Amino acid sequence: MAEVVFHYIPDFTAGVNAALDGTVDVLTAVDPNLVSQLEDSGEFTVTTGRTTDKGTLAFNNAKAPLDDVRVREALRLAIDHEALVEAIGAGTTMYGPIPELDPGYEDLSAVAPYDPDKAKQLLREAGHEKLDLTLTIPSFYGTTVAQVLISDFAKVGVTLEVDRVEFATWLEDVYTNHDYDLSFVLHVEPRDFGNFANPEYYFGYDNPKVQELYAQSQTELDPKKSADLLAEAARLVSEEHAADWLYNGATLTALAPTVSGFPEDSINSRIDLAGVTEAAG
Numbered sequence: 001m002a003e004v005v006f007h008y009i010p011d012f013t014a015g016v017n018a019a020l021d022g023t024v025d026v027l028t029a030v031d032p033n034l035v036s037q038l039e040d041s042g043e044f045t046v047t048t049g050r051t052t053d054k055g056t057l058a059f060n061n062a063k064a065p066l067d068d069v070r071v072r073e074a075l076r077l078a079i080d081h082e083a084l085v086e087a088i089g090a091g092t093t094m095y096g097p098i099p100e101l102d103p104g105y106e107d108l109s110a111v112a113p114y115d116p117d118k119a120k121q122l123l124r125e126a127g128h129e130k131l132d133l134t135l136t137i138p139s140f141y142g143t144t145v146a147q148v149l150i151s152d153f154a155k156v157g158v159t160l161e162v163d164r165v166e167f168a169t170w171l172e173d174v175y176t177n178h179d180y181d182l183s184f185v186l187h188v189e190p191r192d193f194g195n196f197a198n199p200e201y202y203f204g205y206d207n208p209k210v211q212e213l214y215a216q217s218q219t220e221l222d223p224k225k226s227a228d229l230l231a232e233a234a235r236l237v238s239e240e241h242a243a244d245w246l247y248n249g250a251t252l253t254a255l256a257p258t259v260s261g262f263p264e265d266s267i268n269s270r271i272d273l274a275g276v277t278e279a280a281g
Helices: 012-020 032-041 069-078 081-088 116-125 144-154 167-176 193-197 208-219 223-239
Strands: 045-059 131-138 158-165 182-187 243-255
Touching: 012 032, 032 045, 032 243, 045 069, 069 116, 069 144, 081 144, 081 243, 131 144, 131 167, 144 158, 144 182, 158 167, 167 182, 193 208, 193 223, 208 223
Parallel strands: 131 158, 131 182
Antiparallel strands: 045 182, 045 243
């Protein structure tokens, strides 16, 4: 490639239009709801790549009633994760804090399977047959996640109020001041499990054993042993229901037929263009 030009297009629909009118040969981060426009045109191939994006439903572990593990577990059991992923249109289910691409990944789906009956039982035991909670969510995330959570939680007696805020407000209220019940953001950074080993982080989760395992993983020189330590810590975090991981995001990329060798995985973190070629169109 003699030259590569990046266009930053903040609007999903405008991005699709730029692809359809020939402005771009490759469109990354395609909105799943708009994929059909590109596929139906017959001018693009759409690939699905893995990411370290963690659709994280944060629980304020330091604040009642989320300081009760029974309440946190109940909320996780109330969520139909497979239906949520289907509603989003891309991604996979995720039941722990470490995504498949990162060291320490383990399938933890057995920790919190969809079980609304058990969720109701746990809430009764915790004295919260009826519970009102607020979800604070940056406004640019759309409505799908919130709608699914409202519906799922209502089935177990939890009324969810959704507070849509500007991202600056989220940073101030949730991230800095820890003033929230539940929150949703996409944590996209790879290898960020250390957030759960930091009691000052906005999750408010404080487990000395997790902190010890994480510290050991960071000084262990053997990659497999390090990953095993992370997996052990991640299982503890999931079993204590420190948060819920609604989904592991996928990235959709549309390619013109002249383009080959474009990477598929983790392109929201870096785009390695060394192997990309373009035939004469």
